[in-house]
Structure formats: C-alpha cells, structure tokens
Amino acid sequence: MDGADKTNGKAKYTAEYKLPDLAYGVFVTSNIAKGTIKQLDISKALIAPGVLDVIYYANCPTVPGYNPNASERPKNVNEWRGHKVLYDNKVRFFGQPIALIVADSFENANAAIRLVKAEYIVEAHETNFELLRKDPSKLKPAVTYKRGQEKAFSTAAKFIEAEYTIPIEVHLPMEMHATIAYWEGEDKITVYDKTQGPKSTQSTIARTFGLPEKNVRVIAENVGGGFGSGLRSWSNVPAACIAAKKLNRPVKVVLTRPQMFNLAGYRPQSWQRVGIGADVTGKFIGITHEAISNTSKYEDFREGIVDVSKFLYSSENVDTKYSVLPLDLSTPIWMRGPGEATGCFALESAIDELSYQLNMDPIDLRIKNFTEINQENKMPFSAINLKDCYAYGREKIGWKNRPAKPGTLKENGMLIGYGMAVGVFGAGKGTASVRAILSKDGKLVLECAVSDMGPGTTTSMTKIAASAMQMPIDKIKFKLGDSDFPSGPSQGGSGTTSTVGSAVDLACKTLQQNLKELAIQHVPTFIGKVLSDVEVKNEQVLLIADNSINVSIINLLKMSNKENIDITITSNGNNPSQMKFTSNSFSAHFVKLGVDPKTGKVKLLKVVTTGDNGKVISPKTARSQMLGGVVGGIGMALTEQVQIDHTTGQIINASFGTYQVPLHSMIPPIDVWFVDKPDYNVNSIGAKGLGEIALIGFAAAVANAVYNATGKRLRDLPITPEKINLKKI
Numbered sequence: 001m002d003g004a005d006k007t008n009g010k011a012k013y014t015a016e017y018k019l020p021d022l023a024y025g026v027f028v029t030s031n032i033a034k035g036t037i038k039q040l041d042i043s044k045a046l047i048a049p050g051v052l053d054v055i056y057y058a059n060c061p062t063v064p065g066y067n068p069n070a071s072e073r074p075k076n077v078n079e080w081r082g083h084k085v086l087y088d089n090k091v092r093f094f095g096q097p098i099a100l101i102v103a104d105s106f107e108n109a110n111a112a113i114r115l116v117k118a119e120y121i122v123e124a125h126e127t128n129f130e131l132l133r134k135d136p137s138k139l140k141p142a143v144t145y146k147r148g149q150e151k152a153f154s155t156a157a158k159f160i161e162a163e164y165t166i167p168i169e170v171h172l173p174m175e176m177h178a179t180i181a182y183w184e185g186e187d188k189i190t191v192y193d194k195t196q197g198p199k200s201t202q203s204t205i206a207r208t209f210g211l212p213e214k215n216v217r218v219i220a221e222n223v224g225g226g227f228g229s230g231l232r233s234w235s236n237v238p239a240a241c242i243a244a245k246k247l248n249r250p251v252k253v254v255l256t257r258p259q260m261f262n263l264a265g266y267r268p269q270s271w272q273r274v275g276i277g278a279d280v281t282g283k284f285i286g287i288t289h290e291a292i293s294n295t296s297k298y299e300d301f302r303e304g305i306v307d308v309s310k311f312l313y314s315s316e317n318v319d320t321k322y323s324v325l326p327l328d329l330s331t332p333i334w335m336r337g338p339g340e341a342t343g344c345f346a347l348e349s350a351i352d353e354l355s356y357q358l359n360m361d362p363i364d365l366r367i368k369n370f371t372e373i374n375q376e377n378k379m380p381f382s383a384i385n386l387k388d389c390y391a392y393g394r395e396k397i398g399w400k401n402r403p404a405k406p407g408t409l410k411e412n413g414m415l416i417g418y419g420m421a422v423g424v425f426g427a428g429k430g431t432a433s434v435r436a437i438l439s440k441d442g443k444l445v446l447e448c449a450v451s452d453m454g455p456g457t458t459t460s461m462t463k464i465a466a467s468a469m470q471m472p473i474d475k476i477k478f479k480l481g482d483s484d485f486p487s488g489p490s491q492g493g494s495g496t497t498s499t500v501g502s503a504v505d506l507a508c509k510t511l512q513q514n515l516k517e518l519a520i521q522h523v524p525t526f527i528g529k530v531l532s533d534v535e536v537k538n539e540q541v542l543l544i545a546d547n548s549i550n551v552s553i554i555n556l557l558k559m560s561n562k563e564n565i566d567i568t569i570t571s572n573g574n575n576p577s578q579m580k581f582t583s584n585s586f587s588a589h590f591v592k593l594g595v596d597p598k599t600g601k602v603k604l605l606k607v608v609t610t611g612d613n614g615k616v617i618s619p620k621t622a623r624s625q626m627l628g629g630v631v632g633g634i635g636m637a638l639t640e641q642v643q644i645d646h647t648t649g650q651i652i653n654a655s656f657g658t659y660q661v662p663l664h665s666m667i668p669p670i671d672v673w674f675v676d677k678p679d680y681n682v683n684s685i686g687a688k689g690l691g692e693i694a695l696i697g698f699a700a701a702v703a704n705a706v707y708n709a710t711g712k713r714l715r716d717l718p719i720t721p722e723k724i725n726l727k728k729i
C-alpha cells in the first residue's frame with residue numbers, strides 16, 4: 001500500500017519535517033568512558049556563527065522526570081528511564097552526550113562541536129566483556145531454572161559441551177534516530193519521532209516532563225527500519241524536548257551514523273555454554289544452558305537467551321542459568337529475535353555437534369526430540385508444523401547431497417557444506433484499539449496508533465480489513481503512526497499482525513453488524529428479517545437466502561441518513577484459547593555454502609528459509625521479511641561485530657566502512673516458503689508473527705554448514721576467514 005510513496009520519495013520520515021523556525025541540535029559527546037566533567041567550557045561555542053544555545057548539566061532546565069534516585073525501570077513512577085541526558089556531570093560510557101549545541105542550521109551546530117572543551121576527572125572503566133565475565137563478583141545474581149537433574153547431559157551415552165560467543169551487534173536501520181519537538185504551550189507538545197511505538201514514546205515524554213498524556217502528540221508516520229532500536233526512547237527524545245522548551249522554538253535532534261552505534265541500543269555481547277546429551281538412539285537426556293550478556297552500569301537489560309532450551313525439545317532434564325554483566329557502556333536493547341537469536345545460535349549449533357557424535361542426521365535428531373507440548377509449561381503448542389518445514393527444506397536445499405563426513409565434498413574448488421537450524425519465538429496476541437469510519441461514499445478508513453518500521457503493516461492490515469469486510473482493497477485506507485489514534489502496541493516482538501490485525505478484524509465484523517442492523521431498520525425489503533438472515537459482501541448488504549435482494553453500502557447510509565458509521569473497538573489480549581495453548585512461530589533455515597580452502601572465505605550458494613507462522617496475510621511483504629531476516633542472519637553469522645578499544649572504552653568501528661554489514665554480492669538465491677496453515681487458537685485471523693523467526697537460528701545454520709564443509713567448528717561469531725583458517729587444521 002505504501003510502496004509507491006516509499007519508492008518515489010513522497011513518504012516522509014521524522015527528520016524530513018520542515019517546521020517554521022526550526023532549530024538544529026547536535027550532541028557533543030564524551031571522549032572518556034568513565035569519570036566526572038570538572039569543567040565544560042562552552043564560551044567559544046556560544047559565540048560561534050548561528051549558535052543559539054549550548055545546553056549542558058549546568059544550564060539545563062529542570063526536567064520533572066529526572067529523578068536523582070532513579071533506578072532502572074521503575075514501576076508506575078513518573079520518571080525518565082535510562083541515561084538522563086544533559087543532567088549531571090557524570091560520564092558513564094564513551095561517546096555519551098555531554099552537551100547539546102543548538103543552532104540555526106545543522107552545519108553551524110556541527111561546526112561548533114570542536115569549540116566545546118571538557119576537562120575530566122577520569123576513572124578506570126570496565127568494558128572488556130571477555131575478561132570480566134570470568135569474575136563472578138562482577139555479575140548480577142543469576143536467574144536459574146531446573147527440571148529433573150542438573151547437568152544430566154554429562155551422564156548420557158553421547159554428549160557435547162561447548163562455549164559460544166557473540167559480539168555486540170547493532171541494528172543500524174537506514175533511518176537515523178531523530179526527534180523534532182515543538183511546544184504548543186507551557187504544557188502541550190507535539191513530537192515527530194522515529195519510534196516503533198507512538199504510544200510508548202507519548203507515555204515516556206508525558207512522564208518525563210510531567211504532562212498529561214493527552215497533551216503529548218507523537219507522530220511517526222514512516223519509520224525507516226528499527227529491528228528493536230525504536231522500542232524505547234533514547235537521549236535524542238528528551239534532548240529535543242528540553243531544547244525546544246528552553247529556546248521556545250521547534251528543535252530537531254538527529255543522531256549521526258557513528259552515534260547510532262551506542263546511542264540507540266545494540267544486541268548485547270554474550271557468552272554461552274551448552275551441554276547436551278543423548279542416549280544411543282538420539283533421545284535427549286539433558287540440556288544445560290548457561291549464558292551471560294552485558295548490560296550497562298546504570299540499567300539492567302536482560303533477555304530470554306536460555307529460554308528456548310527450556311521448552312522446544314523433549315528432554316526430562318533441563319537446567320539453565322543466566323546472568324548479566326554491567327559494563328561502562330550504554331544500555332543494550334532488544335534486537336531482532338531478542339534473546340532467542342542469541343540462544344538458538346548456541347543450542348542449534350550444539351544439537352548439530354551432537355548429531356556428529358551420534359552419527360545421526362541432524363534433521364532426524366531434531367525429529368527424534370520433536371514435541372507438540374511446550375516442555376516448560378507442559379501446555380500444547382497451539383500449532384507446530386516444523387516437520388513440514390524440515391521436509392520442504394530438506395528437499396529444496398538438496399540435503400541428500402550433504403556429506404555425512406565433513407570436509408569431503410568439493411565443487412568448483414570449494415569445500416561444500418550443508419547446514420540447517422531452527423528458530424522459534426513467542427506468538428501472543430495483545431490488546432489494541434482500532435477506529436473504523438465507513439463513509440457514505442463507501443470508503444473505509446481505519447486508524448491505530450501503531451507504527452510501521454518497514455514490514456508493510458498498512459498492506460497486511462488493509463488485506464485483513466478487505467477480507468473481513470468483503471470489499472475491495474482500494475476502498476480501504478489504514479492509517480497509523482500517530483498517538484492521537486486509538487491505542488495500539490509498539491511494533492515489536494513480531495506482534496503487530498496478530499494484535500492489531502485482530503482488532504482490525506473485530507472492527508470490520510462490528511461494522512458488518514451495524515450495517516445489517518441498519519438494513520433491517522431502514523430498507524423496506526429487509527424489514528422483518530433478523531441478523532442471521534443477512535450478510536455483507538461486495539460493498540452490499542444482502543439476504544443470504546436470495547442475493548438478488550440487496551442494498552449497496554452507499555445507498556444504505558443514504559437511506560439511513562448517515563454521514564458515516566464511526567466506531568472504535570478494543571480487541572482484548574486475553575483470548576480464552578490462549579489459556580489452553582502456548583503459542584509460538586517457528587522457522588527452519590537451510591544453507592548450502594562453499595568455503596575457499598585457500599582463503600577461508602565463505603560463499604553462500606543457496607538458502608531455503610521456511611516459516612511456520614499460521615496464515616500468511618500478505619505473501620509479498622511476508623516473503624520480504626523472511627529475506628530481510630536471512631540477510632540480517634548472514635551479517636550475524638559472517639560479518640557483524642562491534643569492536644571496542646578497551647584501553648579507552650571507545651567503539652573503534654562505528655561506521656559502515658568498518659562495521660561490515662552483508663553486501664549484495666554475499667546474498668545467494670533465497671527460497672522462502674511458508675507452511676501457511678491458519679492457527680485460530682491464537683486469534684481470529686489465524687496469523688502469527690514472523691519478523692523474529694526470519695532471523696532466529698540463521699547464524700547456527702551457517703555455522704553448521706561451515707562445519708559440514710570444513711570439519712572446523714566455529715563457535716565465535718562472526719565466522720571470518722581468519723577464524724576458519726584452514727591451514728591450521
């Protein structure tokens with residue numbers, strides 16, 4: 001629906017709004033990782049051309065929600081959560097904003113950065129995850145889980161135990177995080193923001209600035225990618241609001257690309273150890289999964305890294321342990337497939353390793369331990385069709401050509417390997433409200449305060465409405481990205497189609513009821529009929545028994561003397577069947593790749609990716625999401641890593657020149673396939689999410705294929721040629 005506007009440049013993104021009298025804010029950032037600012041000299045910057053103000057801790061107006069004793073994620077407290085920008089003289093990580101220069105142009109603001117001089121009292125910083133994770137005194141208390149025997153895997157006939165590590169990865173959406181704030185009065189503000197949740201940003205601004213929510217309007221009409229970085233508000237949001245108030249004019253703050261590396265979250269660095277054992281038939285005896293991931297010193301960020309090991313495969317004995325390691329870095333955030341993408345790399349690699357111990361096909365090993373019951377809560381999965389995914393992928397990737405003995409297949413001078421792995425993510429349905437306005441011209445407008453970070457939400461929602469209303473797509477408009485619309489969720493956790501789609505479906509069904517009632521009341525040929533005698537389709541209300549008795553929606557509204565039917569409904573998250581089932585989406589990824597024996601360079605030759613996510617609403621955009629997940633997964637597997645110089649605590653590769661994302665030349669033909677069976681246990685539309693499962697597990701499929709090709713097991717991402725280094729084996 002929005003493809004044309006996005007291609008021809010008509011679609012507007014946050015930083016593109018031109019407000020009258022707009023001023024431009026840029027951050028000055030710290031060049032130490034930890035310490036106190038003794039003195040900040042802004043005098044030269046203040047008199048630089050075009051500079052309107054330099055805001056920092058000493059001259060920043062009081063922010064009501066900046067609680068000096070703020071803890072992380074306080075519950076029901078009116079305060080800002082996270083780093084309090086422009087608030088105090090403490091430096092908590094390298095590259096932390098220490099001042100905001102506001103000027104009449106971006107260029108003038110930017111030019112004044114070097115005129116701000118900071119004097120620090122430097123303190124020793126801790127950024128080295130690999131070193132510090134080995135010191136138990138540095139870790140926050142672990143969360144543990146156990147069923148059956150602890151470490152039972154080591155008693156099994158065959159077992160493996162191995163450690164897996166993943167560096168910091170960054171979302172890096174094309175669109176930089178950006179905010180334009182404009183105060184329309186002392187206590188009323190409008191904000192354009194790059195956010196995955198207009199309502200979430202609205203509530204953040206309201207509690208930070210002590211405003212009623214209704215006085216805060218957040219607009220995010222288009223979002224140029226997010227992958228999770230837009231799931232909370234970062235420093236640019238309060239900074240723009242503070243500056244706009246202080247200067248009494250609209251202010252725009254846009255992060256630079258280097259700032260996107262640590263001012264908008266990232267996937268935390270992680271260490272995992274997985275032990276997994278099976279009897280000689282391959283039946284799992286036990287799984288032990290431990291993990292540590294980093295957080296900041298000023299907030300706890302945790303994710304479900306070890307959770308998949310608890311529930312996906314049949315095993316009587318499972319124990320997990322997860323702790324976080326606070327470092328002098330900024331706080332991480334959910335990144336595509338949060339938790340599971342990390343956990344599945346380890347678990348799905350370990351299962352592959354075990355399959356070689358057992359001399360068993362890794363797909364057969366997974367089928368051997370397949371279960372339709374969630375092993376943690378013992379509730380049946382609402383639907384699980386992973387076996388169909390295995391069958392399709394096995395066939396299409398050419399699994400029969402996979403060498404049982406690694407390093408034995410060559411094509412065109414390359415060592416050839418096949419690998420596969422599974423992804424899984426929760427698939428719940430949350431609460432959302434939708435307004436539906438059916439006008440006398442026969443057009444339907446739907447509104448919800450969700451945003452769209454790129455997966456094609458307007459397309460899928462329009463298709464759901466068209467199907468529920470039985471009317472053509474071009475008569476329907478779905479509007480999103482404005483907190484003034486009825487409340488919707490943040491776009492995240494693969495939940496939008498299920499949650500907002502259910503609300504759209506309910507709104508349309510409610511409209512149909514209203515139309516039927518109107519027809520019975522106002523149309524002579526329908527008088528005396530009851531609701532069950534009547535149906536709505538093809539923009540008409542019709543008698544089921546005799547479709548030749550009908551009235552068009554346009555005529556019906558005219559006969560009823562109505563401008564429109566305007567309803568707002570709320571679809572509740574508590575579906576009764578959600579109490580009986582546990583719901584997930586699943587994926588299985590298959591990879592064929594070649595490794596150059598001389599250089600260790602990996603060349604992906606073919607990918608087959610399969611999704612088990614209920615009904616596919618919009619095949620084109622669903623396929624596109626799976627493609628994006630695969631590309632993200634290729635980056636995770638082969639190229640992406642943030643590098644920190646631990647002597648300074650600085651990220652040293654904060655650019656697209658040095659943080660390598662996948663290139664077009666690295667992307668092989670990708671076959672996308674969906675099981676496409678509706679799962680009505682989750683919601684009325686039968687659809688579950690797929691944004692996360694598109695990526696989860698993919699890195700393991702690559703690692704498993706690299707092992708199959710070379711006999712070299714790589715457990716440290718990314719898998720670079722120097723790590724493969726075949727001369728050493």
Ligand code: MOS
Nearest residue numbers: 227228336492493
């Ligand atoms: Mo996704 S990490 O929930 O944007």
